[in-house]
Each structure stands twice: as C-alpha cells, then as structure tokens.
Amino acid sequence: MRFGVVVFPGSNCEHDCYYMLKYVVHQQVRFVWHKERDLAEFDAIILPGGFSYGDYLRTGAIARFSPVMEEVVKFAQRGSLVMGICNGFQILCEAGLLPGALVRNAGVRFVAKSIYLKVENTQTRFTQKCADRVLQMPLAHGDGNYYADAATLQQLHDQRRVLFRYCTVAGEVTPEANPNGALDNIAGIMNETGNVMGLMPHPERACESLLASADGLQIFQSLVV
Amino acid sequence: MKAKVYITLKNGILDPQGKTIQHGLEMLGFTGIREVRAGKFIELFFDGLSHEQARQAAENACQKLLANPVIENYEFIMVEEEKG
Numbered sequence: 475m476r477f478g479v480v481v482f483p484g485s486n487c488e489h490d491c492y493y494m495l496k497y498v499v500h501q502q503v504r505f506v507w508h509k510e511r512d513l514a515e516f517d518a519i520i521l522p523g524g525f526s527y528g529d530y531l532r533t534g535a536i537a538r539f540s541p542v543m544e545e546v547v548k549f550a551q552r553g554s555l556v557m558g559i560c561n562g563f564q565i566l567c568e569a570g571l572l573p574g575a576l577v578r579n580a581g582v583r584f585v586a587k588s589i590y591l592k593v594e595n596t597q598t599r600f601t602q603k604c605a606d607r608v609l610q611m612p613l614a615h616g617d618g619n620y621y622a623d624a625a626t627l628q629q630l631h632d633q634r635r636v637l638f639r640y641c642t643v644a645g646e647v648t649p650e651a652n653p654n655g656a657l658d659n660i661a662g663i664m665n666e667t668g669n670v671m672g673l674m675p676h677p678e679r680a681c682e683s684l685l686a687s688a689d690g691l692q693i694f695q696s697l698v699v
Numbered sequence: 700m701k702a703k704v705y706i707t708l709k710n711g712i713l714d715p716q717g718k719t720i721q722h723g724l725e726m727l728g729f730t731g732i733r734e735v736r737a738g739k740f741i742e743l744f745f746d747g748l749s750h751e752q753a754r755q756a757a758e759n760a761c762q763k764l765l766a767n768p769v770i771e772n773y774e775f776i777m778v779e780e781e782k783g
Binding site for chain 1: 716
C-alpha cells in the first residue's frame with residue numbers, strides 16, 4: 475500500500491510514522507507537506523502527532539484549514555483510509571471528520587507515560603489484526619480529554635465506533651486507568667463509514683520490541699491488506 | 700473599529716484551568732469565590748468595513764475558527780477604537 479504521512483509546521487512524530495511504515499511494515503510511504511493538494515497516489519493518509527501551528531487557539535484548529543486538509547477531507551469522503559494520531563486525532567475532530575473534541579487533560583498537566591488500551595472492536599479496518607485485546611503503548615499529550623455530547627457518545631457506543639479505551643494491564647476499564655479524564659475512558663474512535671480513525675496514544679512508538687512494546691504494530695498491520 | 704470576542708467553555712465542560720486558578724485564589728486567602736471559569740479574549744481590528752460588514756465578519760470568524768461549537772460558546776461586542 476502507498477501511505478502518505480502529512481507534515482504540518484510543528485508536527486514531530488512524522489519520522490516515527492515514516493520509519494515504522496517503511497522499515498517495519500514494509501510499505502511505500504512518502505511525506506506530504508501541508509501545502510500539497512494532490513493525494514491521488516495514496517491508499518492511506520496518516521496525520522501524525524506533534525504541535526501543529528504551535529497548538530495556537532486550540533489544538534488542531536489552524537491545521538484544519540491548511541491546503542492539504544481540504545484534500546484529506548475529500549480523500550476521506552471517497553472512502554479512503556485516514557488515521558490521526560494524537561495531534562492528528564485533534565485535527566480530525568476540528569475538521570469534523572470525527573465527532574467530539576479533545577480538551578485539556580483533567581489534571582491540567584501534560585501526561586507522558588506508557589498506558590494500556592482495551593481494543594473494543596476488532597471488526598474494523600484499523601483493528602482487524604489486533605490479536606491482543608489489551609495493547610501497551612506510550613501516550614504524550616496535554617489535551618487528550620475526549621468530550622462529546624451525550625447523544626453523540628451514545629451513538630458512538632451503539633455503533634461500536636469506540637475502538638480503544640484506557641484500561642488496566644488486565645483490561646479493566648477503570649477511572650484509575652484514565653490518564654486524562656476522557657469520557658468513558660475513550661482513547662480512540664472511528665467515523666460512521668469506518669474509514670477514518672483517531673487515537674491519542676502513539677502506536678508508531680511501540681512497533682519494535684526494542685521500544686518496550688511492539689503492540690502498536692497490530693494497528694498498522696490492520697491497515698495493510 | 701474592533702470586535703472584542705469572548706470565548707468560554709460551555710456549561711458542563713470540565714475546566715481544569717479554571718479550577719487551578721480557583722485553587723490558587725483560595726491559597727491566597729480569597730473567600731466567597733464559588734467558581735472560576737477560564738476562557739479566551741480575542742480582539743479583531745477592522746479597516747475599511749462598515750459597522751455591519753465588520754459585525755458580520757466577526758460573526759463568521761467566530762463560527763469558522765475562533766470557537767469550536769462542540770465545546771465553546773462565543774460572544775462579541777463591536778467598539779470604536781480609541782483615538783491615540
């Protein structure tokens with residue numbers, strides 16, 4: 475498959491994504507500058523983590539209006555795969571490709587640590603090869619507290635669009651396992667048509683055993699068909 | 700002419716920043732403060748637009764970028780700039 479990794483001013487996880495897709499998952503991959511407008515060559519687009527446009531105004535708020543995002547919206551509307559990680563998730567929410575918003579962590583502090591994720595639905599383009607129901611990977615953000623109104627939240631659960639929730643090592647979804655105050659411990663969701671997904675933790679930083687966990691690889695392998 | 704734009708978190712949205720400020724005020728001995736909510740204040744300065752055009756531009760700016768309707772409310776007032 476051909477992957478595009480979008481680079482905004484302030485992105486800082488694009489090289490991790492690039493490395494992992496090219497050298498670990500062995501796919502074609504190219505960086506896409508935020509001013510580019512042609513995505514025709516790609517099968518999937520990754521919006522990486524970072525602090526696009528300095529997180530000014532709101533996280534992802536300015537990136538959403540960059541030229542490439544207009545094309546990413548069309549790309550998604552055609553049914554192609556889009557995955558946003560951390561800041562990428564924030565951008566997808568700002569762009570309206572995913573519902574809800576990511577607000578300041580409940581504890582106000584930036585949280586950077588290793589966490590566990592419960593895979594809630596393995597019948598998706600993003601989780602179909604998740605052999606383990608609990609994945610370990612790092613998380614690093616100041617605004618990862620997922621919020622959506624009650625009706626949206628209900629719809630996400632009913633349609634099984636909550637893909638990942640923060641949990642304990644044993645897979646229990648508890649308040650203690652929630653690092654940022656996210657509603658219902660939500661760490662990752664997908665859109666109604668199942669081709670756009672965003673998550674706050676960093677699977678690209680957990681793809682080789684050298685990095686303490688290779689669990690994130692299961693998500694990227696799910697993408698590849 | 701300028702627009703003074705106030706952006707606030709909707710009711711029910713947790714405001715950890717406001718809580719932290721409130722805690723700080725309590726540490727300083729302030730009493731009787733029931734709640735603190737933190738928001739944003741943005742000024743837009745206009746040139747060459749009528750009052751109505753500027754008001755409309757401010758409204759559009761709030762809807763399209765300055766506020767996220769999922770979590771925030773906005774309001775603004777139009778004021779004449781003070782002559783320096």
